């Protein structure tokens with residue numbers, strides 16, 4: 279199969295959350311691209327494989343695979359980078375957040391954002407890196423920084439009019455707005471994000487946004503509705519992955535149960 283068709287099928291499988299199929303296809307793609315000597319295609323195939331491993335909770339394999347993609351970039355080049363290291367660094371940054379290694383996540387995401395200037399995916403990467411920096415700041419309890427990064431991410435997605443970025447960053451935007459007590463903004467970001475995810479048929483992004491919206495409903499006093507949103511999201515993550523979202527969503531449901539008990543006590 280031509281490598282372009284393989285790449286299309288690989289990304290479609292990732293979008294559907296069919297990680298087993300995506301793994302087979304990404305390995306085929308990797309073989310084809312390395313036989314052809316296409317550095318950009320090889321790096322992209324390694325990133326796809328890294329995303330599969332990340333989603334399956336195979337964290338060490340994900341890290342090794344992404345480091346292989348990163349090693350294809352020329353660290354001394356001041357010109358275009360066919361291996362697109364910025365895209366790889368963004369994934370490594372997300373992986374570091376999931377491992378709880380916040381200092382590494384911060385530098386890796388900052389590097390991704392800086393190198394994005396020379397990437398063919400510049401607008402997408404800048405937007406995504408800002409959203410991940412927002413999520414990181416939130417995890418570190420720095421709501422003001424999170425708001426700043428989230429605003430930059432939202433502006434970026436709006437500027438390049440990108441539904442895919444809009445869907446991908448919405449869950450973080452909802453969480454940041456909730457943490458800042460800006461419930462009207464959280465609601466608007468949820469609605470927009472769900473619309474983008476629906477149009478592109480992205481089940482995992484949809485579940486992420488619904489899970490994040492659980493907290494919004496709870497903040498408005500509808501703990502039962504919030505819990506429902508999280509349970510629906512959990513069912514999707516249990517079926518499709520990513521596995522780290524299963525744990526995260528279960529924790530959120532426990533938090534909502536505690537909130538609910540406090541309200542009825």
Ligand SMILES: [Zn+2]
Pocket residue numbers: 401402405435438440441442443444
């Ligand atoms: Zn985009």
